[in-house]
Amino acid sequence: MATKACDLPFRKETFRDDFTFRNSPETIKRAPFPFDKDSYMYAVNMELHKDGRAGTAFENPFDVDEHYVAEMQDRALVLNEDPLRCQSLPHMKLAGWDVLELLMTHKASSYPEWFSLTRDGNQWHWINRPMGIDQKFTFGDETTLPYEPLEYITRQAQGDFCVLDERDGNLWMDAGIVTTQADWSLDFDIGMNFFEWHAPVPLAHEKGIFTRALKYLLTIQQGNPARRLNWTMTVNPRLDTSPENYHVWGPENIQITPENVGEKLFLRIELQSFWRLPRSNAMLFPIRCYLLSMQDLSTVPKWATRMHRVLQTLPPEIASYKGLDGYRDIAIEWLSQFDNGAPTSSGSYPD
Amino acid sequence: MSSPATIDVIVTHVVNVNSLIKRFHFARLDGQPLPAFSGGAHIIVEMQDGENRRRTPYSLMSSPLDTDDYQISVRRDDQGRGGSLYMHQQVKTGMQMRIGYPTNLFSLDKRAPKHLMFAGGIGITPFLAQIKQLIATNGNFELHYSVRNQELGAYINELAQTIGNRLHTYYDDKEQRIAFDTLLSTQPAGTHVYVCGPTPMIEHVLKRTAALGWPKVHVHYEHFAKALPGEPFTVQLQASNKTVEVGENESMLEAMEAAGVDAPYLCRGGACGQCETNVIEHNGTLLHEDHWLDENERVSGKKIMPCVSRFCGTQLVLDR
The missing domain is CATH 3.10.20.30 (Beta-grasp domain)
Structure with a gap:
């Protein structure tokens, strides 16, 4: 029996204007909290992206949560205003089909109640129930889809997706869709290599982080995806914090007060994964964003304590690069009420 | 990363290609499709040879889009450590084996307006897969294939049928040699060069491309060293x-x-x-x-x- 839209557990909410985005208590607890100790420094913090523990964001390779449908609506708004948020250089066409296959097969096997994929040779039938999509198409023939394959499938998948070509012992940002980013631009970075697009990051170059990270990434092969977590902070639950729209969200950075910090300041977590694509030998680099308000964090005592300590001890260069200078002290003061000085347990999961 | 993911397969065919080369076909044991791959990729084949577990890389030569049938060609090496002898003597149709996921260290540069390929002997195998990929995407390529003699010229007939005058063959016993300098001096701008074959051939192409001013990043080579036997x-x-x-x-x-x-x-x-x-x-x-x-x-x-x-x-x- 077909599932009715009203039975599906997806929230109606916005990531702009009136900001009706909220996390349910279950969604808070399953977040991929990025700090495994009480301080933070850049590291090559990569691990295999294996199916993780049930009830966490690591349970499935491409996580779908209660924000799915609303996030896809926000992406459509961004693309409508600025089509250059999705780009693909001519030699990346094959990689686009690789991405479509990877996402469709994983979604259908992880969430059979929401997605289904039937394949008969190159004749494919894709059903996305939460978004009300039923599409028959010919794999490899882009005239049978309403968008290029990369754009088609990533309009139906949470998170940004960069597609990196491998050449000359380096990775090149040659395709992608980027609408939920922490202040970087695909239109600016397209065609750059791994060192070029990371050039603005402080401290990490000197520590040799990027040389080692690239070496690791180049050895990633089919069947063995890897992941890492990254983080920053954002005022208001806004997905599209892009350089192109800085005039919209930049001024909000000075609106944090001791009264509104709990609700208005968000920890922005990026679950980044790395997938070798089969036909193109390119690398898919999904960057999935999770937003937790300081108030959300305070419902998990270990996380609030740790957030307090990380912000207290964060090197100033990193704080400035992440854009935290306008509200860091206010956040530390607010979070101090949850830090009694006792040691935290190891690992990043809630107690 | 230290233990790459593996796939259990069954040997579906073993074909004598000539007096030195056998071709092995694999399908997945569970009947599911094998992963698609990119031309130039290799797989590691695990062999339980008595006490020794060998894991040897072989280039995939089948079509990268064929997920039902992986093919490799193995040249018998009577002086080697025994991996190729094991494949030739022990591996039979119906046998269960284990392989790694495809890995590509010899990928085509998909931006190239033309691909110029040099193959020597068994070094033809990665090109067979790359050519199938290029045909499917209307790529522009030219293959120069040097072999010892007609009998050992594996896959020349099939290539002649599929790629016609884009194939150029050279027989050692007829004193035919690839005119590297001429070819390397007369290519359209932006051409990429690929070479796979005996070490002297690879070294010659690297030397000549450098001397003739080819950008390093336009020259690609597949150079598997072999683990040689030696003193304990x-x-x-x-x-x-x-x-x-x-x-x-x-x-x-x-x-x-x-x-x-x-x-x-x-x-x-x-x-x-x-x-x-x-x-x-x-x-x-x-x-x-x-x-x-x-x-x-x-x-x-x-x-x-x-x-x-x-x-x-x-x-x-x-x-x-």
Whole structure:
């Protein structure tokens, strides 16, 4: 029996204007909290992206949560205003089909109640129930889809997706869709290599982080995806914090007060994964964003304590690069009420 | 990363291609499709040869889009450590084997307006897959294929049928040679060069392209070193607190694995760099056989690639 839209557990909410985005208590607890100790420094913090523990964001390779449908609506708004948020250089066409296959097969096997994929040779039938999509198409023939394959499938998948070509012992940002980013631009970075697009990051170059990270990434092969977590902070639950729209969200950075910090300041977590694509030998680099308000964090005592300590001890260069200078002290003061000085347990999961 | 994902397969056909080469076909044991791959990729084939577990890389030669049938060609090497002999003598239709996921260290540059390919002998195999990929995408390519004689010219007839005058063959016994300098001097701008074959052929192409001003990043080569047999030696693994004997017909990496040490690897041919290991101390000669370490690293005596390299001396201590 077909599932009715009203039975599906997806929230109606916005990531702009009136900001009706909220996390349910279950969604808070399953977040991929990025700090495994009480301080933070850049590291090559990569691990295999294996199916993780049930009830966490690591349970499935491409996580779908209660924000799915609303996030896809926000992406459509961004693309409508600025089509250059999705780009693909001519030699990346094959990689686009690789991405479509990877996402469709994983979604259908992880969430059979929401997605289904039937394949008969190159004749494919894709059903996305939460978004009300039923599409028959010919794999490899882009005239049978309403968008290029990369754009088609990533309009139906949470998170940004960069597609990196491998050449000359380096990775090149040659395709992608980027609408939920922490202040970087695909239109600016397209065609750059791994060192070029990371050039603005402080401290990490000197520590040799990027040389080692690239070496690791180049050895990633089919069947063995890897992941890492990254983080920053954002005022208001806004997905599209892009350089192109800085005039919209930049001024909000000075609106944090001791009264509104709990609700208005968000920890922005990026679950980044790395997938070798089969036909193109390119690398898919999904960057999935999770937003937790300081108030959300305070419902998990270990996380609030740790957030307090990380912000207290964060090197100033990193704080400035992440854009935290306008509200860091206010956040530390607010979070101090949850830090009694006792040691935290190891690992990043809630107690 | 140290133990790459593997696939259980069944040998569906073994075909005698000529007096030296056999072709092996694999399908997935569970009947599911094999992963698609990109032209130039290789797989590691695991062989349980008596006491020895070998893992040897072979280029995939079948169509990258055919997910029902992987094909490799194996040239028999009577002087080798026995991997190719095992494939030729022990592997039969219906046998169950294990392979790694496809890995590509010899990928096409998809931006190239033209691909110029040089193959020598069994080095033809990665090109067979690349050509199928290029035909499917209307790519522009030209293959120059040098063989010892007509009998050993594997797949020449099939190639002649599918690619016609884009194939140029050269027979050693008829004194035919590839005119490298002429070809390398008359290509359209932006052409990429690919070479796979015997070491002297690869070295010649690298030398001539450099001399003729080709950009390094337009020259691609597939150069698997072979783990050669050699005198037995002993290696101490400090991190694992183990001492391992490396026999005449096994590689250092295989000996570590047999001792239960989970050492990283990817290509097992000295090309990818994944198994690079720090040498803590030694009192003899490191016999480097890889294509990964540069001259300074070799001279330093501080690094070794255990997939192909060996040691001559009485004490070798590795950080593994």
